[in-house]
Amino acid sequence: MMTFTEDLPAGFHAETNPPFLVERPAQQRVPFVFNSPHSGDYYPPNFLAASRLSALDLRRSEDLAVDRLFSGVVALGAPLLRARFPRAWLDVNREPYELDPKLFRERLPGHANVHSLRVGGGLGTIPRLISENLPIYENPPTLDQGLERVNAVYRPYHDALRRMMAQTAVEFGFAVLVDCHSMPSAQPVQNHANRASRPDIIVGDRYGTACNGEISRQIMQGFSDLGYSVVRNKPYAGGFITEHYGRPAKGLHAVQIEINRALYMNERDLELTDGFPALCGDIDKVMAQLIAIPDAELPAQRLAAE
DSSP: OOOOSSOOOTTOBTTTBOSEEEEOOSSOOSSEEEEETTOOOOOOHHHHHHBSSOHHHHHTTSOTTHHHHTGGGTTTTOOEEEEOSOTTTOOSSSOTTOOOTTTOSSOOOTTOOOOSHHHHTTOSSSOSEEGGGEEOBSSOOOHHHHHHHIIIIIHHHHHHHHHHHHHHHHHHSOEEEEEEEEEOSEEOOSSTTSOEEOOSEEEEOTTTTSSOHHHHHHHHHHHHHTTOOEEESSSOOOOHHHHHHOBGGGTEEEEEEEEEGGGTEETTTTEEOTHHHHHHHHHHHHHHHHHTHHHHTOOHHHHTOO
């Protein structure tokens, strides 16, 4: 059970309803850590009451069941950190204080990053909008309520992720973070009747700066060999987590995987489709190949070097 140093926001309880969980193997056998920061599906009642959107609309921003898609990595010997809170409530793939001046009535603290592109798009640490530019709130949170989410949930989440990476690096000599996400099947454009389709898989490594290139190549080749269309870094090169935790020169590597939602779910009613079990199996195959890299192909010192 995770330890929280502050009172949790309403709706969460450290023992009975924690905001996030770590699924661990009996013994970690590989230098990999997996993270699913956007698959949380517990929506606090007071958040739903404050929103102008339906629960279904709010859930459209959720990386539905991504934690389940990657759950097989635990049996492979790797830990999996998964959020239970929704990204529409708090986005941990942002800086801690990417705060939106259009959301909060109060004056923001001087250390808030109010000028980032993500804040400009309404997608800060406390999002103002969800996909399709839909405003979330009828009654926006106060600044104190927003900071409560950051202090009581965001910070413990990243503390847990940092510990997982540090412990892995100490034990194995290096650590690889795989940040797991899903994406809408079509790219929104101004003319909604002409939406551009996306590939099946996008691998993001911040244009080669967040991890050893062999990691990205292995993931891309694994999915490609199974018949998936795969691209690198476009349009998703990796967010704050990939950028922040990827320090190859220090033996810390981070890579983001985006899965096309049409492969496993109905994007209208958010129901899983018959493609879900097959995709789970294919992800297990690719991750098993990826996890075998250090022993089979890349000595630790090569992974730890950039």
